[in-house]
Amino acid sequence: MEQRIALVTGANRGIGYATVKELLKKGYKVILTARNEAAGKKAQSELQKYGDVYFHTLDVTNAKSTNELKDFVEQEFGRLDMLINNAGINYDTWHTAENADLEEVQATLNTNLIGAWRMAQAFIPMMKQQKYGRIVNVSSGAGAFAEMGGNTPGYSVSKAALNALTIKLASDVKSNNILVNSVCPGWVRTDMGGIAAPRSPKKGAETIIWAAELPNNGHSGKFLRDMKEIAW
Numbered sequence: 001m002e003q004r005i006a007l008v009t010g011a012n013r014g015i016g017y018a019t020v021k022e023l024l025k026k027g028y029k030v031i032l033t034a035r036n037e038a039a040g041k042k043a044q045s046e047l048q049k050y051g052d053v054y055f056h057t058l059d060v061t062n063a064k065s066t067n068e069l070k071d072f073v074e075q076e077f078g079r080l081d082m083l084i085n086n087a088g089i090n091y092d093t094w095h096t097a098e099n100a101d102l103e104e105v106q107a108t109l110n111t112n113l114i115g116a117w118r119m120a121q122a123f124i125p126m127m128k129q130q131k132y133g134r135i136v137n138v139s140s141g142a143g144a145f146a147e148m149g150g151n152t153p154g155y156s157v158s159k160a161a162l163n164a165l166t167i168k169l170a171s172d173v174k175s176n177n178i179l180v181n182s183v184c185p186g187w188v189r190t191d192m193g194g195i196a197a198p199r200s201p202k203k204g205a206e207t208i209i210w211a212a213e214l215p216n217n218g219h220s221g222k223f224l225r226d227m228k229e230i231a232w
């Protein structure tokens with residue numbers, strides 16, 4: 001079988017970077033994307049020793065940027081097998097719902113929810129054509145109603161909405177062998193997670209990759225952590 005092709009958003013650092021590295025080690029072709037060209041190219045050059053890594057710029061909040069990336073993938077590869085919607089921002093510990101700056105909340109939704117939605121809309125047609133696709137929305141326990149308290153309102157609402165999107169998309173594409181899941185990576189040592197976090201980026205990438213490799217008829221429309229289903 002042809003080598004599968006994966007694409008990771010926000011992959012110049014953190015969990016996205018680790019996900020690219022582990023996918024390369026498994027032998028996939030990987031398209032590393034980043035909104036900052038210099039940071040993306042630096043990551044690409046560090047990771048090329050692990051396998052076939054391509055780079056393209058992508059700002060998930062920008063429709064033109066998403067379309068240019070889609071055209072690049074279509075022309076260069078003619079297919080995409082795995083889409084990892086990892087890019088995310090704004091763990092807003094400084095907000096309560098009562099006092100949150102709504103422009104900031106809107107920007108958070110624009111990246112964490114609409115960015116992933118836009119990417120899914122761009123790449124699902126290619127996946128449908130080949131009757132194969134795995135979409136992983138990198139979510140968070142902060143977006144689980146079952147775990148939700150009052151903190152980080154903008155971030156939590158954006159991830160709860162991303163989880164709803166996972167269910168909607170999974171339903172839309174279920175007859176096309178496209179599986180769509182949300183994954184919580186756990187609390188991970190990155191710029192977002194901070195140095196006190198117990199998990200390495202490699203550990204954070206583990207269930208993301210597991211969800212990207214699910215067999216036909218595997219989980220879809222689920223919320224996953226540590227390779228198990230968790231409560232929404």
Ligand SMILES: NC(=O)c1ccc[n+]([C@@H]2O[C@H](COP(=O)([O-])OP(=O)(O)OC[C@H]3O[C@@H](n4cnc5c(N)ncnc54)[C@H](OP(=O)(O)O)[C@@H]3O)[C@@H](O)[C@H]2O)c1
Pocket residue numbers: 009010011012013014015016034035036039058059060061085086087088089111115138139140141184185186187188189190191192193194197
């Ligand atoms: N770390 C944790 O403990 C934790 C826990 C649960 C869930 N998560 C989720 O895991 C994912 C990765 O988080 P992380 O900890 O690796 O965070 P991070 O280190 O802050 O990295 C975030 C990445 O997203 C990129 N990004 C932000 N806005 C973007 C945009 N508009 N277009 C494209 N890329 C954009 C950043 O690019 P720049 O370098 O250009 O800013 C960066 O590459 C996020 O969705 C996060 O919510 C993390």
